[in-house]
């Protein structure tokens with residue numbers, strides 16, 4: 001997994017609330033058996049007409065936001081299914097950070113497994129950054145994971161919370177499975193104990 | 202020991218390791234796998250030269266992509282990409298030696314229906330699946346939740362999951378339900394009440410008389426949609442009904458193990474005085490048959506209501522409601538019962554079990570559908586067989602329904618069962634998102650009895666009106 005340390009980039013505004021994973025990556029693209037290549041279908045049904053033409057109004061089709069690396073979004077971003085294709089598609093498009101007032105639980109976790117930083121901030125902060133994002137390519141937002149801050153283009157700094165373990169893994173690009181396998185002895189002994197306590201399980 | 206909730210108890214019994222910051226390694230008793238969210242995980246194992254740590258606790262079944270029409274064993278029936286995905290699961294199940302129910306097996310079906318049906322899901326277990334509706338298994342008093350593909354790989358390799366504990370939330374439904382009101386109406390009403398993010402950060406325990414009075418199948422319907430309320434999982438404490446349901450299932454314990462299990466399961470309840478971080482109470486008598494009008498599962502109203510005015514909401518919801526109504530082709534103030542329906546879909550892991558089919562058949566008996574098309578997709582091959590034996594299949598067919606084979610089907614329309622743009626569907630599934638049942642398709646969620654009622658009249662209908670007529 002790619003590390004996430006700091007990022008300065010263009011942020012795309014998506015003020016809609018409840019942006020669900022079916023919007024982020026519609027199911028017809030879940031048939032892949034790979035992780036890569038989904039970026040072209042990110043937000044597919046909002047981004048293209050049924051015959052595949054770009055819808056010019058959609059934010060990521062506008063020249064200012066074609067290379068956006070950050071999304072500023074409405075409440076409850078990523079609700080719906082557990083599909084990790086959603087963060088895969090964001091990542092493949094080039095989005096490394098999503099800022100919202102709240103995220104759905106599974107999506108939030110999935111981001112960390114893929115080098116994407118989901119940032120939760122209070123409504124006023126998200127409103128401020130949303131306005132910033134609307135300024136297009138002229139306004140760059142900086143996200144610093146180490147110091148847990150988001151800096152708007154006018155220099156306003158917002159601090160965010162992040163789980164220390166998740167932060168550690170993201171900063172260092174660590175693979176969870178490798179870390180867990182270091183605890184194999186603890187898993188072995190749990191299994192032994194459970195086999196006597198709950199032999200039916 | 203301080204009083205604990207049911208969630209606390211199951212959690213405590215599964216902690217393998219706890220770090221100083223509270224991050225835990227949680228042991229996983231059952232890992233369910235389907236074809237869509239697993240190929241990249243198995244590929245990851247192969248690339249790292251890892252094995253599945255506990256293949257005997259891993260159960261796989263293809264359900265999302267599979268056609269639900271006859272002759273589907275023939276790969277030519279499937280689009281190339283779907284065929285590749287199902288073939289990948291076949292191969293992965295074989296290569297890694299996990300339990301598997303292929304399309305040709307009568308036990309095949311939707312993963313969340315197969316697990317309980319086969320007795321894989323038991324009280325007090327931790328159950329995960331690369332699928333958000335894993336919450337369904339919480340009906341047994343199992344801690345069950347959806348995970349992403351990276352976590353699927355993690356569980357395959359280590360039989361554990363890295364987790365932080367959620368907060369405890371209690372949702373109590375007091376009293377009894379009124380006639381015509383079902384488990385689906387309970388679960389939709391709760392989401393209407395708390396919103397789709399109301400449960401974020403929590404594990405919900407559903408309790409109260411109305412929940413206790415539900416059958417196991419009804420309880421699965423309630424827990425299934427815990428995720429639509431944002432919760433990590435939903436739980437219901439096991440009781441005699443649970444034990445009765447589990448007993449004798451193929452993978453349920455037998456003999457001395459059954460006795461030991463039963464003794465343990467009887468300790469699985471929330472202690473008197475245990476702390477909940479959030480409590481929601483709804484009177485069972487106040488719940489009406491409901492439908493959704495918009496494109497979020499929180500857009501719920503009693504069938505007697507009217508389409509709301511977006512201006513009546515606040516914040517970001519105003520714009521969202523406007524967008525919803527535009528997408529759904531509805532005008533504020535319109536009576537919900539005036540909304541005409543093109544298609545009816547009965548099935549899914551929310552409502553694809555035998556009792557759901559019975560409830561729909563009860564309404565359909567001796568009647569004919571007025572909608573353009575209607576389909577019933579049983580949740581598993583065994584549900585289908587039982588419905589045929591009970592004569593339900595014939596009732597559906599006589600009414601004008603298509604009688605399909607088991608799978609997810611039009612719940613998410615990954616297989617050929619899809620809505621056309623603008624087509625309006627009364628569905629017993631769990632998501633009414635834009636495009637969920639096909640690009641431009643319009644979904645109204647409701648109970649099986651309500652979906653059957655809509656099929657008969659051709660518009661959204663209060664099922665109680667039809668029930669009156671049959672008494």
Ligand code: SF4
Pocket residue numbers: 264265311312313332334549550551608609612613630631
């Ligand atoms: S029936 Fe629908 S919700 Fe359930 S597992 Fe299948 S696609 Fe998901």
